[in-house]
Amino acid sequence: MTRSRASARKAGTTFERSIADGLAQALDDDRIDRRVKTGSKDRGDIGGVRVHGQRLVVECKDVAKQALPQWTREAQIEAGNDDALVGVVVAKRRGTTNPLDQWVHMTVRDLVALITGQRQDQS
Template identity: 60%
Template sequence: MTRNHRSAKAAGTRFERNIADTLAQHVDDRIDRRVKTGAKDRGDIGGVRLHGQRIVLECKNTSRINLATWMRETEDERGNDDALAGLIIHKRHGKGDPLDQWVTCTLRELIAILRANRIEEP
């Protein structure tokens, strides 16, 4: 079956729901899929916290990986949410289990998570 805009959008929504439900089940039951907010988007999954600070999660269910674009989007959303860090969760094709999906971030994001504070860009 060929993907069109509607089927791609539905697949993305299902992917976000599966990720949110899995995180809620295994981490914190307050984690849930966020409502889209347009230009001031704050990521796809809400309620994720570490060290008392928000973590932005951006979900992508696409066959074409575009990490540079996704990371710019995630960084914008991290800023909109005043979050500690932003992570991209993207579809690992051939793996249906949400626990088997990819998670990608920059070293800056990983350091922020490990130290509980950000290294700001120069």
């Protein structure tokens, strides 16, 4: 059965809320919350996440088919829009509703930035 546009939006909103609440609780940080959509200058789905004192953009995806290259590009663009260190994608993992058990996708360059707190130049 395919989703209608309305059911897909509802599923996405529910997933974003779950991830925001899960991160806020796990990190004990009440600044973490869902973001209001900002159109062409989107800054990710979850705001208030910090690493090394810098912003971290979280883009959430609750879809049946993965599109990792598109999603990671989207997260990187949104990280630029937010002047964030990196952008990561949190994707729905079928079979579990626990927000801390969902998949996280990023490039190795972004992983290095998360570990070191410094963005590596692309070459």
